[in-house]
């Protein structure tokens with residue numbers, strides 16, 4: 001049996017960085033600063049520079065970022081929020097958590113919010129649209145912002161999968177009123193635990209977000225509003241400061257590997273691969289292919305020791321906890337047909353070639 005190719009190998013990546021990461025941990029122990037502090041300030045400054053946004057605020061995770069974004073925009077009971085039918089559950093979950101109504105929107109053939117459909121879903125109760133840059137591919141933000149702002153609707157960007165994606169030179173998460181990032185370990189920039197980031201051009205919203213993540217206080221025991229604890233962990237900020245130095249090189253590597261995948265798979269009958277993965281508005285987070293024989297292909301690759309993943313097996317409205325409705329044929333089709341192949345910066349070219357050989361063999365090519 002050939003050496004297995006797991007879907008993701010976080011251990012390979014961290015072997016290289018082990019000494020730097022351990023040094024950060026040791027420094028943290030020596031300093032004794034375990035909440036807030038220089039590492040958090042440094043990370044926020046670096047994020048603000050990299051993303052070119054005046055306010056970058058570390059927080060506990062991407063789900064909290066989304067929920068707090070809704071809260072500072074004053075969204076709650078009686079309000080409606082438009083959310084794409086295909087996404088990770090967090091995007092819809094948070095709308096329910098603040099007591100507002102989720103209005104699901106059909107997706108386009110890439111799995112992104114279908115902007116043509118959004119206008120039909122707007123009602124007098126619509127307060128916000130959450131656009132999700134699924135797989136790392138950005139929604140057409142210029143078009144979405146125009147539509148939303150003409151109607152006085154707020155836009156929250158779920159950029160959890162899109163750190164490193166830019167549209168016309170402007171980063172994901174910096175187009176809407178508030179941007180929400182996740183540094184979950186499997187993301188292109190991943191912490192060694194949970195972490196997230198909020199971005200906004202608007203200083204008033206930034207002020208409210210900073211209060212919200214810290215029990216409504218800037219100074220201890222001076223609570224300006226009711227918030228909670230959603231601060232970023234200091235150690236995670238320190239680890240992210242190490243990993244941020246490598247991020248650009250990792251992105252280049254992801255793109256090179258994605259190009260190799262495209263060269264081998266693009267013209268194969270039976271599957272679709274989005275060539276847009278090579279453009280700057282895609283951060284090559286996931287190499288998601290679509291095929292009507294998804295489950296059979298997955299089983300075949302599994303037998304060859306090749307790991308794959310499904311993002312996501314059900315469109316959110318069809319999940320029983322969300323009502324179990326099957327009203328979104330495109331979202332449903334993608335959920336049935338999508339398969340993510342291994343793609344990470346520590347994957348070897350020969351491994352990509354082997355995955356491609358096996359995929360081609362499955363399709364009889």
Ligand SMILES: Cc1ncc(COP(=O)(O)O)c(C=O)c1O
Pocket residue numbers: 061062063064087088090091132158160161181182183184195196
């Ligand atoms: C599209 C999307 N939204 C939200 C999240 C939530 O981020 P987190 O896991 O950091 O809470 C994730 C990540 O898992 C995601 O992929």
